[in-house]
Amino acid sequence: MSAKEWVRLDPAKFGKESGEGIQGVEIHVFLSPYDVPMAVRGHFDDRKRRFVIRFRYIVSEPSKSFKSDYKYIRLSVGKNSGRLQAIEVDVDALKATRVGLRMLVPRAVKDAIEQLASEPKHGPHRANYRIAGDVIADRQEEIFEDLVTA
Amino acid sequence: MRRARSRKFFYWVFSAGLWLSVVLLGMLAGAVRSDADRVGARWPFAREALLWIQDFAWYTYPLLSVLALLMQWMRQEIGAPWIWETVERALDDFRDYVFSAKKGDPEHHHRATLFKYRRWRWCLERWPWSGWLVAVARSGHTTQEQIVAFRPYKRDPDRAEGIAGRAYARRRTLLVTGLPDLETDPSPQAYEEYAKSGGVTVEWLRKNQPKARSLCGIPVEAGGQPWGVIVLDSRSERGISRRYNRVFDLFAATLSKPLERIR
Secondary structure, three states: OOOOOOEEOOHHHHHEEEEEEEOOEEEEEEEOOOOOOOEEEEEEEOOOOEEEEEEEOOOOOOEEEEEOOOOOEEEEEEOOOOOEEEEEEOHHHHOOOHHHHHHHHHHHHHHHHHHHHHOHHHHHHHHHHHHHHHHHHHOHHHHHHHHHHO | OHHHHHHHHHHHHHHHHHHHHHHHHHHHHHHHHOOHHHHHHHOHHHHHHHHHHHHHHHHHHHHHHHHHHHHHHHHHHHOOHHHHHHHHHHHHHHHHHHOHHHOOOOHHHEEEEEEEEEOOOOOOOOOOOOOEEEEEEEOOOOOOOOOOOEOOOOOOHHHOOHHHHHHHHHOEEEEEEOOOOOOOOOOHHHHHHHHHHHOOOHHHHHHHOOOOOEEEEEEEEEOOEEEEEEEEEEOOOOOOOHHHHHHHHHHHHHHHHHHOOOO
């Protein structure tokens, strides 16, 4: 499946956090349903000349975007929730070959997410950023498939 | 049921108040722009009334505007009755679905309750403004009264009270099953175990004597911000199955949209 289309995700795979049993009492912890993306999509936006990774959540909301500490990356987060909605990579500015892009972009995206999660003001959203990173690592082939056309 | 009736009544009162304020503001605007002498030539009795209204317009304008805003704020605080009817109906359906295997049991043995976060509430507690999760809707008609409130301690989630408080403060869905039956086993160990797993104190347990043996707290958001928690409780030891986790998620998401309209 090409990631130009939405790739559906299994919330059970990314949403389970822990489970324990003590003297007959079982306690299970799951991430908030709002934090786990339902689908992800990676595509090259011809108009913006950017490679864009988008996450779709159980509830949609307006987003705000800002420049990441990584020069070529812009991040969009939910206006109220702060959840990661999209990552835009300026592939032209990277000035790399197609093969180079396949190496550079996933690395840069991973670093940008880690940087975002490490900022103290984003503490409450850390779980969401961790899942976003896990999703990208897990579905890397499909998400970055469109990079070759960039 | 009593809560639903009073909610409807006050919503109606504040809606009427809002409309009245708006209508009066419109009439006031018309009266201020009118020429009292010209109107008085046609209707002599209206001249004095117009002059009187114009004299007091400087403070009735802002007063009515503030009143209209206040009424609108109160309406949003209470929530439209149709939203609550939808929420209560959804809670009933949710409860029926999750506990479909326990159809023969009385309704109040397996319940779904919606708690809303409020900064303060009317109560005889030391810190009524310290933030509370207050029950605002519950499945069934027989179990709507006497629902306790919990403190989520947003800034210190380790102190959060109950499954509701823990789920809200940690922004996680929590499922606890196999809690001790305090009726058949009132030993100190059973109380300790229940208190530890349920996020309450032994004193609280002795006072409230909960019968639930399975609990599940699901955080609810509205407009991307924490709104409250849905708590499922069952008297059955394994009454709530984790295989319904996806259903919990979808239900919480479904409620998000209507709850955006309740402050």
